[in-house]
Amino acid sequence: MTIAIVGGTGPEGSGLALRWARAGETVIIGSRDAHRAADAAKKIHEETGANVSGTENKAACQSADLVVLTIPFEVHAEILKHLKSALHPGQILVDTTVPLAASVGDRATRTLGVWQGSAAQQAADLAPDGVLLVAAFHNVSSELLKGDAPVDCDVIVCSDDKQAARRVRELARKIPGVRAVDGGKLENARIVEQITALLIGFNIRLKGHSGLRITGLPPEVYDI
Numbered sequence: 001m002t003i004a005i006v007g008g009t010g011p012e013g014s015g016l017a018l019r020w021a022r023a024g025e026t027v028i029i030g031s032r033d034a035h036r037a038a039d040a041a042k043k044i045h046e047e048t049g050a051n052v053s054g055t056e057n058k059a060a061c062q063s064a065d066l067v068v069l070t071i072p073f074e075v076h077a078e079i080l081k082h083l084k085s086a087l088h089p090g091q092i093l094v095d096t097t098v099p100l101a102a103s104v105g106d107r108a109t110r111t112l113g114v115w116q117g118s119a120a121q122q123a124a125d126l127a128p129d130g131v132l133l134v135a136a137f138h139n140v141s142s143e144l145l146k147g148d149a150p151v152d153c154d155v156i157v158c159s160d161d162k163q164a165a166r167r168v169r170e171l172a173r174k175i176p177g178v179r180a181v182d183g184g185k186l187e188n189a190r191i192v193e194q195i196t197a198l199l200i201g202f203n204i205r206l207k208g209h210s211g212l213r214i215t216g217l218p219p220e221v222y223d224i
């Protein structure tokens with residue numbers, strides 16, 4: 001599976017790219033600037049030896065089986081419109097975007113109301129028909145992803161397409177330490193996105209890189 005990461009030069013996108021490259025996945029880093037993408041990809045390739053390349057966002061999406069959006073909310077709609085002609089039916093689009101109020105100059109410990117209910121549902125509205133929307137990775141700190149240690153966080157995966165959600169849970173589990181949990185329908189992304197604002201508040205007040213663990217479920221659900 002070829003994974004394109006839109007905005008993959010930023011902390012969240014490059015952290016995911018690093019972890020998936022270490023797991024042997026083929027990764028294309030996307031950026032507005034092909035040179036910046038190539039530089040970011042070169043660093044990850046040198047560290048991991050994996051098949052990692054970099055190019056402009058749209059070109060990255062064209063050849064990918066799965067596209068991950070790691071961009072700030074303020075440009076979410078604009079980038080999705082830009083990418084529309086590069087996305088195609090059957091492709092999985094994973095949205096990690098949190099609609100933080102920081103996007104409009106307010107605090108990162110609050111979220112904005114999104115007309116569709118969540119950033120992920122906005123993405124579903126703007127993506128071409130047949131693109132399979134999955135919301136995931138909102139609660140995983142880039143500070144943890146960029147390191148070598150296992151990541152102490154569960155990933156809640158929400159989607160209206162069960163098969164796409166399962167593939168993304170498999171991908172999440174390739175990050176050491178991560179357990180993936182079925183978060184139900186895409187509309188639940190609204191709740192998962194908001195949890196990130198709470199985690200950012202912990203990080204600021206209590207000085208850390210907080211994550212999330214879902215406990216009390218039968219052990220087998222973390223492997224499905």
Ligand SMILES: NC(=O)c1ccc[n+]([C@@H]2O[C@H](COP(=O)([O-])OP(=O)(O)OC[C@H]3O[C@@H](n4cnc5c(N)ncnc54)[C@H](OP(=O)(O)O)[C@@H]3O)[C@@H](O)[C@H]2O)c1
Nearest residue numbers: 007009010011012031032070071072075097098138141142
């Ligand atoms: N950072 C975290 O720990 C974390 C954790 C969970 C979820 N998230 C979510 O993941 C997303 C990415 O987070 P991040 O911290 O990596 O974000 P970021 O550094 O602000 O942005 C990521 C990338 O988006 C591109 N970008 C920035 N401004 C843009 C613009 N005006 N137009 C087009 N592209 C632009 C940039 O790539 P180019 O300049 O190369 O195009 C940048 O490297 C956010 O929605 C965030 O809420 C982040």
